Amino acid sequence: MEAKNIKNSLGIVEAKYYTFAQPPDELVLESGQKLGPITLAYEAYGKLNEGKSNAILLLHALSGDAHAAGLHQGEEKAGWWDSMVGPDKAFDTNKYFLICSNVIGGCKGSTGPSSKNAKTGKPFALDFPIITIADMVNAQKYLIDYLGIGKLVTVAGGSMGGMEALQWAASYPERLRSCIPISTALKHSPQQIAFHEVGRQAVMADLDWREGNYYSFNQPERGLAVARMIGHITYMSDQSMEEKFSRRLKDKDHSFKFTTDFEVEGYLRYRGDSFVKRFDANSYLYITKAMDYFDLSGDKLIRPGTNPDIRFLVIAFKSDWLYPAYQSQEIVRLLKTRGVDGTYCEIKSTYGHDAFLVEVKEQTRLIRHFLNNV
């Protein structure tokens, strides 16, 4: 597929890299450890206006990256939110300057456990410090500083991206005019932690993991594939699986073997196998841990005595059982009790947690209307 065939596409885009100048050449992390030098991979679409007042920061989820929209040269697959970002789309590149950066801890160009540790000349592996969502956001803030942007029109993302959006409001309320957390939560529930922990256990159970020092060898592919398969079950709904696969068999009859019988099994295996080709297992450990540590409940999102001038648009999807709507309602309830302007929208969808990536029409309507009023 050529870029020109994608409706309202941004066409060919490419990643940029920003390595923190001195100061700060290091980031002091929430754990107290220091990390540096730090490079962030990012992409930007649209045009920053003269007043630098039309910038929006997009925030990716667990397995996402800086490539939010458009096509990379020679590739066929558009960015992860291409349906939402482009000319006349929800995030309209005719009006806004869109930025998306790969999180620290990631493996798509930003400094993470697979990056070279300047002190040893070898990949960090588990010498990479544990990072948090607040650390990711601190790194993003330096990128926004570097781009000379004082105040962002909004920060928006789904799932972990929604956590980052909330963290921006908590850490840098003066740098935002609005905030769009989607399919997310104020804190991970024990069930959400549990799903992540099982994924980490699957990775670490793989002998190829080698306590994280696998970079001269193979990835722990089998363990990481299992982790991803668990993830995919939680991203879909019971109903969307029924609609997509039902009990259809791959072949005419049961195999009476432990090979792939049902289409849903083939789908999971395919998803697991393709993930290990594009994602670093240690990044999986670090990023899931960051999400599990995330907790902006109580006084942490809106600090007492502050009255941040931020408008929130909180979006949830009915069939999302991984980040159930009640968690989005908790965000809105907290905003209301602190006198902060928050709009809650629960969108009908059968797509489960994946809905934030695929339910384009309703999200576009909501977000365009919201941004027009910011």
Next chain:
Amino acid sequence: MEAKNIKNSLGIVEAKYYTFAQPPDELVLESGQKLGPITLAYEAYGKLNEGKSNAILLLHALSGDAHAAGLHQGEEKAGWWDSMVGPDKAFDTNKYFLICSNVIGGCKGSTGPSSKNAKTGKPFALDFPIITIADMVNAQKYLIDYLGIGKLVTVAGGSMGGMEALQWAASYPERLRSCIPISTALKHSPQQIAFHEVGRQAVMADLDWREGNYYSFNQPERGLAVARMIGHITYMSDQSMEEKFSRRLKDKDHSFKFTTDFEVEGYLRYRGDSFVKRFDANSYLYITKAMDYFDLSGDKLIRPGTNPDIRFLVIAFKSDWLYPAYQSQEIVRLLKTRGVDGTYCEIKSTYGHDAFLVEVKEQTRLIRHFLNNV
């Protein structure tokens, strides 16, 4: 804990073993393969009356066994349904003769993949044929024949046990007066298949699995533990995890390591580790496959033109998201369209799928009343 300390306990019980006499020394399986000789481990409680008309067959779930109630000599943990089986309990041993047998494919005394293959003198491993729920029930039927019981008062079980109960009604309607399927389904949904498939993938990804030939070595403990951890998440509800663990930490603060931070993580690791000490990994593969193949939808539960004289009590629990109540409602709807007597009860509970093991009071009331009218 001594037996006498357990209220209404059966006290010390012990397993019995029945090896099929000739004929049938072999079972022709649904796959067309033959399996034999077959041994079933079983337990029996209460007294079979002279007319042999007071027998009830209890049916265990995936990781269960023949030890439904009472205590084994020297052990502290009572059988899996001890709260429901005993004097004056839901299944009252003062009135009924209770039987429970380990399924074929299992690893608790019945013939399964860890049993010795008479033809080779070595454990079957993956030479064990794929079995189905119907095969399990066929084997149970020979045990009931052997015990001289013509007609069972009821067959009852939760989860896979509920599938077996339904299969009894489909395969041997003339041998039942009633049927109590609990927390179960007419067929596995793609989501249910998916959770099992990921568990199997976790086992088979473990190098210690050795294509099933691990009996001279270690079990694939890491893979089987991951599979069990996935299972445990699905057996609990979001709410019961919140009540039991919330976000409580094991230590005072975050570890900032990949060790156990949250209590829920410790719980899952403990559950995974203890499971591998008591359960055979290949049995896990075979039994989950049998559940995935299970499908009594359409005309398969009640064959057209038949009018089986069986009363059904179908029980579901509100917070069970692994076997959601709508699947039990589908059973009842099917019964109604075929003119078969079916009562549906949906019990309020926060325990999720585990509820059938722990919600004793309401189940006892329902089942005692139901059995009094059979």
